[in-house]
Amino acid sequence: MNISFDNTQNAFAYKSDKELKSAKFLFSTMGYPWFVQLGTRLTPFIMKTGLPVHGIIRKTIFKQFVGGETLEETADIGATLGKYGVQVILDYGVEGKEGEESFDHATEEFIRVINYAATQTNIPFISIKVTGLARFALLQTLNEAPRLRSGIHDHEMEIDEWDRVRERMYTICEVAAEKGVGVLVDAEESWIQDPIDRLTMEMMELFNKEKVVVYNTIQLYRHDRLHFLKLSHQIAQQKGFLLGAKLVRGAYMEKERNRAREMGYPSPIQPDKEASDRDYDLAVRYCVDHINQISVIVASHNESSNLLAAQLLDQQGLAHNHPHIHFSQLFGMSDNITFNLAKEGFSVSKYLPFGPIRDVIPYLMRRAQENSSVSGQTGRELALIKRELSRRKSA
Numbered sequence: 085m086n087i088s089f090d091n092t093q094n095a096f097a098y099k100s101d102k103e104l105k106s107a108k109f110l111f112s113t114m115g116y117p118w119f120v121q122l123g124t125r126l127t128p129f130i131m132k133t134g135l136p137v138h139g140i141i142r143k144t145i146f147k148q149f150v151g152g153e154t155l156e157e158t159a160d161i162g163a164t165l166g167k168y169g170v171q172v173i174l175d176y177g178v179e180g181k182e183g184e185e186s187f188d189h190a191t192e193e194f195i196r197v198i199n200y201a202a203t204q205t206n207i208p209f210i211s212i213k214v215t216g217l218a219r220f221a222l223l224q225t226l227n228e229a230p231r232l233r234s235g236i237h238d239h240e241m242e243i244d245e246w247d248r249v250r251e252r253m254y255t256i257c258e259v260a261a262e263k264g265v266g267v268l269v270d271a272e273e274s275w276i277q278d279p280i281d282r283l284t285m286e287m288m289e290l291f292n293k294e295k296v297v298v299y300n301t302i303q304l305y306r307h308d309r310l311h312f313l314k315l316s317h318q319i320a321q322q323k324g325f326l327l328g329a330k331l332v333r334g335a336y337m338e339k340e341r342n343r344a345r346e347m348g349y350p351s352p353i354q355p356d357k358e359a360s361d362r363d364y365d366l367a368v369r370y371c372v373d374h375i376n377q378i379s380v381i382v383a384s385h386n387e388s389s390n391l392l393a394a395q396l397l398d399q400q401g402l403a404h405n406h407p408h409i410h411f412s413q414l415f416g417m418s419d420n421i422t423f424n425l426a427k428e429g430f431s432v433s434k435y436l437p438f439g440p441i442r443d444v445i446p447y448l449m450r451r452a453q454e455n456s457s458v459s460g461q462t463g464r465e466l467a468l469i470k471r472e473l474s475r476r477k478s479a
Contacts, residue, residue, distance in 0.1 A: 177437030299328030
């Protein structure tokens with residue numbers, strides 16, 4: 085294996101000089117946390133006022149991190165990535181909608197995305213959020229009351245409502261299984277995660293008999309999730325199905341810590357980054373050690389974790405494109421990891437959200453905050469972009 089995440093020629097081969105310069109400007113802007121804080125607070129408000137800011141957002145942060153406003157608009161990006169051996173995970177990026185009508189509409193959209201993915205050669209997965217199918221408050225109620233964990237409780241209306249959520253999930257997974265498309269179920273806040281985990285495990289038991297269709301997301305910045313991964317594997321073995329696991333570090337750290345502090349319970353978050361890194365890498369090792377029973381997606385922007393997974397495959401004499409391991413990074417970030425892995429024949433994809441600008445604003449605001457707060461992320465992106473622009477100039 086001859087892999088280097090410093091190879092900018094591979095990393096940015098798919099971008100023109102103009103696109104690279106736009107990315108350089110955007111990441112330079114994100115290097116100012118005060119500016120990002122101001123922008124993330126004002127942007128959702130400005131969008132509601134009807135001021136003509138769509139064009140600015142579309143040409144900057146939207147273009148960098150989103151595939152397009154419609155499913156059809158993602159086709160060009162998918163085709164471009166495909167030329168470099170990079171696949172796509174499609175995400176209908178609409179969040180925070182409530183009401184049965186919205187949940188049914190989201191279900192129809194997810195099915196539409198699955199049907200589209202099935203017609204494309206390089207879209208093996210789609211991503212879904214259970215909060216797109218269920219009321220947040222319902223999930224919280226199910227999470228908090230121990231008597232509800234069996235699904236049996238006093239409120240007939242809530243039983244009916246949860247049954248509808250299960251039907252939506254079942255329908256999505258059934259279509260995905262028929263079409264040969266994987267379903268990645270996103271992890272969400274810890275105070276609604278328990279029913280999401282149970283529902284996802286239930287779907288795995290139904291659909292992951294011969295091959296893995298459904299994947300749960302394991303957030304390793306939680307100190308209990310390495311144990312949860314091993315427990316999930318034990319349950320899968322006992323019940324005779326294959327486990328699908330997407331490994332991430334996590335996305336709600338500040339929110340989780342603040343809520344734990346305000347409500348006076350122990351934080352579910354690891355004490356420090358080193359603990360998250362340790363558990364993440366142990367999770368990668370565990371999945372590769374049990375690769376016949378676990379299909380794993382290494383969804384990380386951490387270079388050392390990706391390198392570890394790649395090295396483990398080589399050490400065990402496993403093919404780079406083994407069907408039970410896949411790598412993934414967000415579209416618009418960490419191209420140095422994605423494209424260099426692809427060059428070495430690993431199965432790797434970009435997580436590609438799409439949707440109307442006003443609907444993907446929450447996603448975009450998280451990307452902006454992430455890039456301003458993650459230690460060295462913006463600096464690393466910028467340094468690589470500058471290096472490639474300099475290389476092209478002198479070539």
